[in-house]
Structure formats: structure tokens, C-alpha cells
Amino acid sequence: MDYAIIDRYIDRLIEDTKPEAPIWNIENIRHGKAPGWNYIDGCMMTSLYSIYQSTGNKKYLDFIDSFVDYYVYEDGSIRGYELDTYNLDNINEGRILFDLYKETGKEKYNKAIELLHRQLEGQPRIAIGNFWHKKIYPNQVWLDGLYMAQVFSARYAGERAGGDFSDVANQFANVYEHMYDREKRLYYHGWDYSKSAFWADKQTGLSKSFWLRADGWYTVGLIDAISYITDEEVKAKLSEIFRTTIEGLEQYIDPQGHMFYQVIDQGGREGNYLETSGSAMIAYAMMKGARLGIVDKRFAQVGKAVFDGICAKYLSETDGKLNLGGICLVAGLGPENNRRRDGTFEYYISEPVVENDAKGTGPFVMAYTELKRII
Numbered sequence: 001m002d003y004a005i006i007d008r009y010i011d012r013l014i015e016d017t018k019p020e021a022p023i024w025n026i027e028n029i030r031h032g033k034a035p036g037w038n039y040i041d042g043c044m045m046t047s048l049y050s051i052y053q054s055t056g057n058k059k060y061l062d063f064i065d066s067f068v069d070y071y072v073y074e075d076g077s078i079r080g081y082e083l084d085t086y087n088l089d090n091i092n093e094g095r096i097l098f099d100l101y102k103e104t105g106k107e108k109y110n111k112a113i114e115l116l117h118r119q120l121e122g123q124p125r126i127a128i129g130n131f132w133h134k135k136i137y138p139n140q141v142w143l144d145g146l147y148m149a150q151v152f153s154a155r156y157a158g159e160r161a162g163g164d165f166s167d168v169a170n171q172f173a174n175v176y177e178h179m180y181d182r183e184k185r186l187y188y189h190g191w192d193y194s195k196s197a198f199w200a201d202k203q204t205g206l207s208k209s210f211w212l213r214a215d216g217w218y219t220v221g222l223i224d225a226i227s228y229i230t231d232e233e234v235k236a237k238l239s240e241i242f243r244t245t246i247e248g249l250e251q252y253i254d255p256q257g258h259m260f261y262q263v264i265d266q267g268g269r270e271g272n273y274l275e276t277s278g279s280a281m282i283a284y285a286m287m288k289g290a291r292l293g294i295v296d297k298r299f300a301q302v303g304k305a306v307f308d309g310i311c312a313k314y315l316s317e318t319d320g321k322l323n324l325g326g327i328c329l330v331a332g333l334g335p336e337n338n339r340r341r342d343g344t345f346e347y348y349i350s351e352p353v354v355e356n357d358a359k360g361t362g363p364f365v366m367a368y369t370e371l372k373r374i375i
Contacts, residue, residue, distance in 0.1 A: 001311055003375065006368050009315070009322040010051060013044075013361060014063050019070035024358035026329060036080015037071050039148055042093030043362030049099050050369040065104055068096060076111020083119045086135035088145040091116055094152045098159065117156055120149060126193040130171050136335055139194040143187055143214040146175060147221030154225040165234045168225055175218065176241045179206065185248025186264055189214040189343060190333045199333050199343040207333055207343035210264045213359070214331075216281030219245055220363065223285045227292065239294045242285075246295050249282055250302060258309030262328060263345050271349040276314050276326035280363035283307045287370035300374050307367050327360030328353060 016023045020035045024044055028035070045064050052060035071079045071093075081090055094116040101109040124132040126139050131149060133142040154168050179187050190207040192200035199207055222242050229235045252264050259274040260282060261267045286303030289295040314326040329352040332341050341347060 001308065003368070003371070005315070005317075005322060006311075006365075009324065010048075010365055010368075012322055013356070014048070014060075017067075019067045022067075022358070024356055024361050026354050026357040034080065035071075037078045037090060037093055038080070039089040039092035040358045041067070041071075042095065044358040044365075045093060045096040047362040047365035047369070049096060050366055054369045054372055061103060064096065065100055068093075068100055068109075069106075072097075072108050072112045074108050076108050076115050078112055078115065081115075083115065083122075084135075086119065086123050086132065088123070088131055088133055088148040090148075091120065091152050092148040095155065098155050113156070113160075116152065117160075120153060123149075128170075128174055128193075129167065130174050130193075133190075137197075137333075139192055140197060140333070141175065141179070141191045141193065142333065143175065143179070143189055143218040146172060147217035147224075150221050151224045151228070154228040158228050158230055163230055165229050165231050168229070169234045169237055172222060172225070172238055172241060176244075180245075181210075184210065184265055185244075185251070186210040187215050187218055187245075197334055198336065198339060199341070209266075209343055209345055209348060211331060211343075211348050212260050212262050212264050212275050212278030213281070213328060214278075215245075215249065215264060216278035216285075216363070219249070219285045220281045220366075223288050223292075223294070226294065227288070242289060243295050246282075246286060246289060246299060250299075253302070253306060254309075257313060258305045259313065260306070263348050266345055269345065272345075273349070273353070274309075274313060274326065275328055275353075276310055276324060277328060277357075277360035277363055279306055279310055280360060280367045283310070284363055284367035284370055287367065287374065291370065291373060303367070304371055304374065307364075307371055310364065323355045324361055324364055325355045326353060327355065327357045329357060330359075 022041055025040050048060050048064050097109045097113045130141045133140050133145045150168050157165050179191050188206040189211045192205040195202055195205040226238050252260055257274045259279040261272045262275040263272055266272050283303040283306035286299040290297050290300035314324055316323055331348055331351050333343050334341055
């Protein structure tokens with residue numbers, strides 16, 4: 001295919017966006033939320049910075065700086081951010097602050113990094129060390145949270161905390177030990193250490209299904225964290241987990257569509273569908289893992305085939321504008337007053353499917369930057 005159309009798609013996203021009204025934040029648009037710091041914008045900022053790194057085109061850096069500048073005040077406080085909610089999602093956008101501080105020297109970005117790190121210093125943990133996903137979810141570990149917080153933590157440890165990556169390694173390893181199904185070779189979305197949540201198995205504390213984007217979050221979080229870790233022993237330990245994860249996922253690629261299903265292991269089940277965001281995450285992880293020499297080099301082509309599958313099925317043009325479809329808008333577990341979010345197959349396939357949301361477009365652009373290294 002002509003990959004140049006993807007450059008046009010990326011340009012369309014930033015040309016149609018203002019910091020207070022990003023085109024890719026479909027949840028905010030649908031619910032009329034005021035602009036505030038969030039992980040969805042963070043996905044897009046990270047991906048655009050990767051495009052800037054690969055092209056050297058300063059328009060991307062200028063856009064990122066202008067966007068994030070709107071949210072970070074001069075004293076380092078952040079628009080719409082509340083530390084005491086202890087929500088790991090709010091850490092994700094902090095990744096770009098390290099890059100912006102180096103690129104621009106703006107002290108407010110440095111202050112904002114330290115603010116987010118203070119949240120992690122006080123973040124509640126389960127007894128074996130993993131962060132609660134949010135304060136409102138006591139004793140719950142979600143795969144999403146490893147992506148949201150541990151890449152930031154790995155950067156902070158390497159650049160500001162003397163290279164102590166033990167906590168990062170422990171949190172990934174605990175998930176592998178307790179949330180990985182060795183028969184299915186997949187990770188469950190959530191784990192309630194107390195085994196008391198309505199969605200949790202009363203013997204294991206695990207949720208019921210294998211949601212694609214959750215496995216994608218964990219896989220991307222793992223490869224991105226590894227890329228910042230300088231301790232060779234820790235890197236080797238996490239690299240082995242990454243290899244096991246990627247090799248397990250490969251068997252679930254649909255042979256016709258070359259993508260993954262929303263509920264990964266239920267490909268032929270009525271209502272299930274090939275989903276963009278998780279497929280893009282895993283394609284990115286495969287290609288990056290191959291480039292870094294962590295998995296076999298053949299995974300560069302496996303990841304490329306998944307990316308091409310996304311383009312063939314879900315990248316379309318209407319009235320001269322490119323759109324990326326097949327993106328699950330959102331999914332979660334609970335809380336108690338939202339029992340619809342129960343972790344079942346029926347729940348995961350019931351959530352809205354949208355176009356151009358950054359939970360899909362961000363990983364898609366990140367995968368594209370890896371693809372550009374091999375074509």
C-alpha cells in the first residue's frame with residue numbers, strides 16, 4: 001500500500017485539533033467534558049513525538065509543545081489534574097514532559113514531572129507492591145495501569161533516581177506471575193488482590209476474559225519500559241517476560257484479517273470483531289521488540305502484517321478526509337455501582353466502536369514509526 005496516506009492522516013489530526021478541543025478525544029466530545037489532563041491525549045502526544053524523532057520535522061514538536069503548554073501552568077500544576085484521586089491513568093501523559101523539558105528547557109515541565117512523581121510516591125499498593133489502579137478501586141491491579149505508570153517510572157528511575165528499577169521490575173513480574181494464563185498464554189484484564197470485587201473470581205481474584213486492549217497496554221508498557229532500563233539484569237528479566245508474551249499472542253492473529261479480536265481467544269464467536277487499538281499496540285510492540293533484538297527478527301514482519309491488516313480493514317477516506325475505524329471507545333471493570341462492566345465477553349463486545357479516538361490512533365501512529373524503520 002501507499003503508506004504516504006498515513007502522513008496525510010496524521011496531518012489531518014493535528015490540523016483539526018486545538019489544545020482545548022482535540023479531535024481524537026471522543027469521550028470528552030461525547031460527554032461534553034471540560035478540557036483536562038488525561039491519558040488519551042497522552043497516547044497521542046507520545047506518538048507524535050515518535051514521528052518528530054523519526055522525521056526531524058519541527059512542526060510536530062511545535063504542536064506537542066503548544067498542546068501540553070496549555071495544560072501545564074507555570075508553577076507545575078496541571079489543568080484538570082487532582083493528585084489525591086490517585087488515578088494511574090493521569091501519569092501516562094507525564095511521559096512527554098521528560099521530552100519537552102529536554103527540548104524546550106521550560107521549568108514548568110520539570111515541576112510537573114515532580115508533581116506526578118509525588119502521586120506515585122503516595123499511590124496505594126497491594127501487599128506485594130503493585131499500585132492500585134485508582135483510589136476508587138481498592139486492591140485492584142489492571143493491565144492498563146502498567147502502561148500508564150511504569151514507563152514514566154522507568155524514565156524517572158533512570159534519569160532522576162539513580163537507576164533503581166527494582167519497583168518497575170517487581171510490578172511487571174507480579175502481573176506475569178498472577179495474571180498470566182499459561183494455558184491460554186494471555187493476561188486477564190484485572191486482578192482484585194482482596195477477591196471481593198463483584199467481577200473477580202472468588203478463588204483467584206481474576207477477571208473473566210482476555211480483553212485485547214488490556215493485553216496491548218501491558219505489552220506496550222513492557223517494551224517501552226525495557227527501552228529505558230539500563231540495569232542489564234532487570235532488562236534481561238523483563239525481556240524474557242516480553243518474549244513469552246509476544247510468542248503467546250502470535251497464535252491469536254486472525255489468518256484472514258491479520259488482526260486480533262476484541263476478546264482475543266473468542267475469534268469465531270458471534271458479536272466479536274477485529275479491533276484496531278489493541279492490534280496496533282501489539283504490532284508496535286512486535287516491530288519494536290524485533291528492532292531492539294528482544295524477540296526474533298521475524299516479528300518485524302509479523303507486526304507489519306498486523307499493521308497492514310488494520311489499514312486494509314479500517315483506514316478509509318470520506319469527503320477527502322481520512323479516518324481510522326474499529327476502535328473500542330472504552331472498557332473497564334466496575335465500580336460497584338456499574339455492574340454492567342463485569343469483564344464478560346458480552347460486556348466487552350457491547351462497548352461503542354468509534355473512529356479516530358487516540359486510544360487507537362496513538363498506537364497506530366506509534367506502529368507506523370516502527371514500520372518506517374523497516375520499509
